[in-house]
Amino acid sequence: MKINLNSLSGLLFFAILLITGCKPNSSTQETDLPTGFILQESDLPDYEKDIDHRELLTALDDRSDESIRTGEHIYNNTCFNCHGNPDQEGSMPNAFKFWEGEFKVGKDPYSIYQTLTRGYGSMPPQVSLTPTEKYDLINYLRETFIREKNPGQFVEIDSTYLASLPMGSTTGPAPKEFKPWAEMDYGNFLINTYELVGLNAPERERSSGPSPLPDENLIKANFAYKGIAVRLDQGKGGVAAGKAWMMFDHDLMRVAGALTGEGFIDWEAILFNGKHNISPRTVGDLHFSNPVAPAWANPSTGKFDDPRFQARDGRKFGPLSREWAQYKGLYQFRDRVIIFYTVGSAKVLETFGLETLENQPIFTRTLNISPSVKPLKMRIAPKGTAVGLVGEGAVLKEESGFLVMETSPSRPIKVKILIGKSGIKGLSQYAKTTTPPESLESLTTGGPSRYPQKxxxxxxxxxxxxxxxxxxxxxxxxxxxxxxxxxxxxxxxxxxxxxxxxxxxxxxxxxxxxxxxxxxxxxxxxxxxxxxxxxxxxxxxxxxxxxxxxxxxxxxxxxxxxxxxxxxxxxxxxxxxxxxxxxxxxxxxxxxxxxxxxxxxxxxxxxxxxxxxxxxxxxxxxxxxxxxxxxxxxxxxxxxxxxxxxxxxxxxxxxxxxxxxxxxxxxxxxxxxxxxxxxxxxxxxxxxxxxxxxxxxxxxxxxxxxxxxxxxxxxxxxxxxxxxxxxxxxxxxxxxxxxxxxxxxxxxxxxxxxxxxxxxxxxxxxxxxxxxxxxxxxxxxxxxxxxxxxxxVDQPMVIPVGIQATKTGITLTFTDNLDATSVQDTSHFRVKIWDLLRSRKYGSKHHNEQILQVTKAELSPDKKTIKLTIPNIKPTWGMEIQYHIKDDQGVLREGLVQNTIHQLGEVTTR
Missing domain, CATH: 2.120.10.30 (TolB, C-terminal domain)
Known part of the structure; x- marks a missing residue:
């Protein structure tokens, strides 16, 4: 299957570099590179076949500091997730350790470049990196980890080495920062887990050490675990291209906060920029926020106490009870988002908007609430936030440090809440002139296509x-x-x-x-x-x-x-x-x-x-x-x-x-x-x-x-x-x-x-x-x-589809007929077993590897079943059965079955 590199233009850069160790080649430049690359030369862009590696390596002398800074940035933002460093193990402990391992493909810069470019074994080809960036990363690895900590893997770049490199006429395309996760149009809302922080936010607390990692102290962090980020300003590009947002948390039916700014979030997440052990943070100006607690009081008690599951670290998770409040879903009408939920017996439709008062943003919440059996209370924002209320059937109150809206029971209610930063003047007067709360029912029956292109x-x-x-x-x-x-x-x-x-x-x-x-x-x-x-x-x-x-x-x-x-x-x-x-x-x-x-x-x-x-x-x-x-x-x-x-x-x-x-x-x-x-x-x-x-x-x-x-x-x-x-x-x-x-x-x-x-x-x-x-x-x-x-298609498969482990050996059943003479030769089979060690550590190497002798191989009368006699067979964590036999048409069939044996069954006759 030829990989179409034209379709790789949007590839995320995940420099996973899972290079496993083996003995290095004794020569300075690894000219006899392995053939197990993921990409063949024909799969590479044309410029890769004409790269002036000598020029790129020579240029490192003139831009050494810049090169290492760039390489460090690449490593810390992508590679560190899996590889870590000598002081902190990465999230994949089996990933190659540059400071102590032995390169499998080659240890000189050109060989490492080939591995980065074409991929090998567990390492994917890094098609989004330019040649300059690859050598920047290689330069950082060599100078930071390899030269002093792993000198046996360090190759000097001298005139002899440079002269041995392939000659070319280009250094490839210029480096360009690539952030496809931030450029995508997600639509006008995006659900994710977000941490809401304001400007000048403190650094994240990230624990380290042996596994299991200790819990960070996040009890005061404002996470919207089920955060619906809604863009409020107009324009193309969806939520990622916005400049104003409301964040709704559908676990707690709360508005977690409202933001403005030139950026949406920092995109720090495994499915955005590839970072591990992290969730995205907001990057704009947080105009107001509410703590991680129920927004609506329990209709039965009138209290805001949070009864949800409390985890070991003191935080509470999950939705409120259905009797209290339940998120029902989200309507979309053009670029507007209407959230539907219940509070007690009442149904609530809510949408968000953005207005201005003397060039200051005013965030709006429009709610349509069906008749409720009891009065309802909702926290709007902490005391001191500028809040106005438009509509009938509800009043504003202060309660326990919050501005609270309390509704009258037994009547439908339409209200519009205005929220601005603390200190905004004139909001009460503005509330008298703003448009009244609208009916939202008409926005719940479907609107024009948002993505009409097929x-x-x-x-x-x-x-x-x-x-x-x-x-x-x-x-x-x-x-x-x-x-x-x-x-x-x-x-x-x-x-x-x-x-x-x-x-x-x-x-x-x-x-x-x-x-x-x-x-x-x-x-x-x-x-x-x-x-x-x-x-x-x-x-x-x-x-x-x-x-x-x-x-x-x-x-x-x-x-x-x-x-x-x-x-x-x-x-x-x-x-x-x-x-x-x-x-x-x-x-x-x-x-x-x-x-x-x-x-x-x-x-x-x-x-x-x-x-x-x-x-x-x-x-x-x-x-x-x-x-x-x-x-x-x-x-x-x-x-x-x-x-x-x-x-x-x-x-x-x-x-x-x-x-x-x-x-x-x-x-x-x-x-x-x-x-x-x-x-x-x-x-x-x-x-x-x-x-x-x-x-x-x-x-x-x-x-x-x-x-x-x-x-x-x-x-x-x-x-x-x-x-x-x-x-x-x-x-x-x-x-x-x-x-x-x-x-x-x-x-x-x-x-x-x-x-x-x-x-x-x-x-x-x-x-x-x-x-x-x-x-x-x-x-x-x-x-x-x-x-x-x-x-x-209509061709024989000759695939093993049945397996039995007995006290005398292994039986394999194939999809097609086999050649008896070929099967009877025991040299056509190789059986290896090994143990694993299960522990709190990451993975396991093989222990107690053994080759088991196959003393007899015979083909059953059905011509599809091979019985291998293996005197020393025993239960095993891992087994590999390699074979090279012929089918009944004389075609050579080679294969490998990898299996586990927990129990040996009784011998059966076929």
Missing amino acids: LTSEVQSGTQEGPFQVDIMNPPFDSPWKNQFRLSGIDFFKDPNKGVICSTDGDVWMVEGFTKNSGNLTWQRIASGMFQPLGIKVVNEEIFVTCRDQLVKLHDFNGDRETDYYEAFNSDHLVTDHFHEFAMGLQTDKEGNFYYAKSARHAREALVPQHGTLIKVSKDGQKTEIIATGFRAANGVCINPDGTFIVTDQEGHWNPMNRINWVKKGGFYGNMFGFNPPKDSTEKGMEQPLVWVERDRDQSPSELLWVDSKKWGALNGKLLNLSYGYGKVFVVPFEKVGSQVQGGIFELPIPRFSTGVMRGRFNPGDGQLYLCGLSAWGSTQPQLGGLYRIRK
């Missing part, structure tokens, strides 16, 4: 040899809204030519052209501004999206397909400020209940019960239940035919390697940093995975799915695993011994995709597999997002 993209049909062909269906990267298209979920309607795709940047797209094979796809943006969508499901032709803050149901009222109402179908999510707690995947069972997985905090102990869990939401959205616990980074959900689940997990603390888990209700899956873990931290205290996935096979498994297509022949009904880390697809042969499911993975014979692969669905129309993916946190693949189709 975009097209070309389908590149695959012509690969073998049983599978891969069609590249890249999205329209040149969209007018500068979308990043980091695709994170896909599903189809009853019309299989039409589907929906979500992106983690907040969008949902209606896509047509899947089955008509016209050579093009049509893309229509139908929703935007949502909080990190990572799963989507069509249920009875209705669209549901998993977001970090809620399960959203999309409604189109006027037939233009665009979302007019973002219904909060379920918002029981317990959201904290931690960057790692993604809400992943979306599936439904036969009864219509919904399921998604919630990741835990990275390198920290859980704060809320939902951290690291599989979650069930009832069919009507009214109930949330935790099904299983103990996950670290659970990337999606698969529902099995028997009603159980499969959830993957990633290598890390308490996870010595990646896991594929066959999940039982009530099970605990190993992460002792999860919420309320069992006292037994040994392997006996957790459920064992189906397989421990070796990092060389897959750095980061994502979602699994069952093949549901007769066109896929012998693979129909089999299990597939998708690879976010390496952009692969695996078959998962497995067995059940007693109550334990165990098995392995086998990579499909297709090239790596240019993104990590997140989600897949079989299209009921053409019976083929459609995949979408992205590259953001920790993927090795270079492209931001992608859409693909895998077509099964």
Whole structure:
């Protein structure tokens, strides 16, 4: 699969540099570079083939200080997340340590440049860096970490070395700061977790040290954990291009604050600029703010006391009770946002606006409140803030240091609240002249299209040899809204030519052209501004999206397909400020209940019960239940035919390697940093995975799915695993011994995709597999997002789809007939096993590696099943079975099955 670099122009820079160690080449310049690069020379831009490396390295003498400052900036803002420094371990402890490791590809500057440019192993190619920036980064690494701390890896740049470099005529394009996350038009609102701070804000407190990291003291920080940032000023470009904003927190039905300024937020977040362990902060002038507490008094008691779940660090999380107040959703009308929620028995519609008084901004809140059984009270702002009230049925009061609005019961109310900075003069008089509060009902039935353009993209049909062909269906990267298209979920309607795709940047797209094979796809943006969508499901032709803050149901009222109402179908999510707690995947069972997985905090102990869990939401959205616990980074959900689940997990603390888990209700899956873990931290205290996935096979498994297509022949009904880390697809042969499911993975014979692969669905129309993916946190693949189709063609597969571990050996069952003579040669098989060490440390190296002798290999009468006799077979964390045999047509078939054995079954006859 050739990677189209034209589609990489919007690539985020994630300098993950996961270079693992090995012995260095003894020569000064590594002229015999490895062949395992991710990008081939033909994939590179033309200028890379004509770079004057001698000039770039020589120029470092004249700009040494500037170069090192630039390299330090690049390292600290991107690379440090994973690599850390000699004093502080990075978030991925297995990442290469420049101050002590040994380069795998080459230690001289030119070799390191090649690795940065083309990618190698776990390191993605850094296509967004210019040649000058690459050498700035290399210069910083050499002078800061390598020269003194790791001198064996330092190569002097002398005249002999410079003379050995390839000659060229260009130094490439000039460096340019690239911030696609800040340039995208998200629409006029964007939901995220925000920390509200004013000008001259204090530095963030960020803990460090061994894992688990201690909790920071954030009890006084003003986080809108489910913050709806709404742009108030007019203009193009959406919320990111605004100059005035209101921030609404839908956990507490509070206005967290109002801001103005030349910048929206600092974009410090893993899915913005790639930073770990951080949430975005506001950067403008904070005109007023309210603390993290209920905005409306409890209708039953008239008190503002916060009864929500209190975490270990003293903070409270989650929504208020439904009886108190409940967020119902968000209407969009042109660029206006109307928020719908309830307080007790009353329904509230609220919208925000911006007016001016003597060139000073006045923020407005217009509320339509239906009749309530009891009087209602709402905190508007702290005492001293300038506040005015327009309308009837409500009055302003002071209570416990706040300006409070109190409403009359048993009557509909329309009010407009005016809020300005403390010290603004004349607001009372201005309130008499401003427009009266408007009726908002007319804004809730749908408005004109906000994104009327329909975009097209070309389908590149695959012509690969073998049983599978891969069609590249890249999205329209040149969209007018500068979308990043980091695709994170896909599903189809009853019309299989039409589907929906979500992106983690907040969008949902209606896509047509899947089955008509016209050579093009049509893309229509139908929703935007949502909080990190990572799963989507069509249920009875209705669209549901998993977001970090809620399960959203999309409604189109006027037939233009665009979302007019973002219904909060379920918002029981317990959201904290931690960057790692993604809400992943979306599936439904036969009864219509919904399921998604919630990741835990990275390198920290859980704060809320939902951290690291599989979650069930009832069919009507009214109930949330935790099904299983103990996950670290659970990337999606698969529902099995028997009603159980499969959830993957990633290598890390308490996870010595990646896991594929066959999940039982009530099970605990190993992460002792999860919420309320069992006292037994040994392997006996957790459920064992189906397989421990070796990092060389897959750095980061994502979602699994069952093949549901007769066109896929012998693979129909089999299990597939998708690879976010390496952009692969695996078959998962497995067995059940007693109550334990165990098995392995086998990579499909297709090239790596240019993104990590997140989600897949079989299209009921053409019976083929459609995949979408992205590259953001920790993927090795270079492209931001992608859409693909895998077509099964009429060629033999010869893929292992069955595995049994018995007391005498291993049995492998293939999709196609094999050659008996080839199979009987035991030298055609190599079996290796190893142990792992599970601990609070990040990951594990191999322990007790052994080669097991295969003393006999025989082909069963069905001609598809190989029985390997292995006298020393035993349960093992990891096993690799390599083979090179022939099929019944004499074609050589080489492959590797990587598996786990928990129990040895009895020998059966076939």
